[in-house]
Amino acid sequence: MLFGGFKKCLYPLQKFDSDTERRFAVILERDAQKWFKPAKGQFQIYYKQGADQKEYIPDFVVENGDFILMAETKARADMQSPEVQAKAEAAAAWYRQAADYAVQHGGKAWLYLLIPHDEVDEAKRLADFLRFEKKGEAVQIPCPSERLK
Template identity: 60%
Template structure:
């Protein structure tokens, strides 16, 4: 439900032209994002990726009580680093930047717009 609401909000920013919006649920191994947690380096797979006419958003939704846990913050740092590298490459070839959003589940309501979620970008 929460992911569907965010997807709908991002899609609404593209107006009626659905061709300007796409999203997918990444598969394990698709991005190869690894984070350090203690002595382990598990793989992180974001909840979903959504593309608008101006950017590609890698999005993770979490319960507010989990946002500041060591594991969630380690995943966010790794994903933000991945997005930074992807954006740097994108700039050299003239394509859209990548942005990582870590959104608390209680921030997601149908009355919000995409601009309301940009403040959750992790850089």
């Protein structure tokens, strides 16, 4: 089902894979400067699953204040699955490169959030989800998240 009426989304219509994604979009409409759901091939993030190399497409990319974040909402029961963890590690490696580039060129810091579905409540603020940041190995990113609180 397509949803419209968004003012801060880069695209007029959005399709959500779950009601959790739709509810998170409501939060983004209230709290983000801009947001969108990436298309296939837009970020070219790949992860290994067995012998296969698959593309990972994050649920959301969000710009707010001094940072940009990728956000993935997942069923809590799936959070520790090998596939979800492989996607998260691939995203963390990608955003580390984006963050390094941003630091060198005066851009915004990047964050990656892996959010359990049962934490997404329309009464929450974007800042409430920053505790779900997944940093991966040896990430050195100046984090401006305190400015959201």
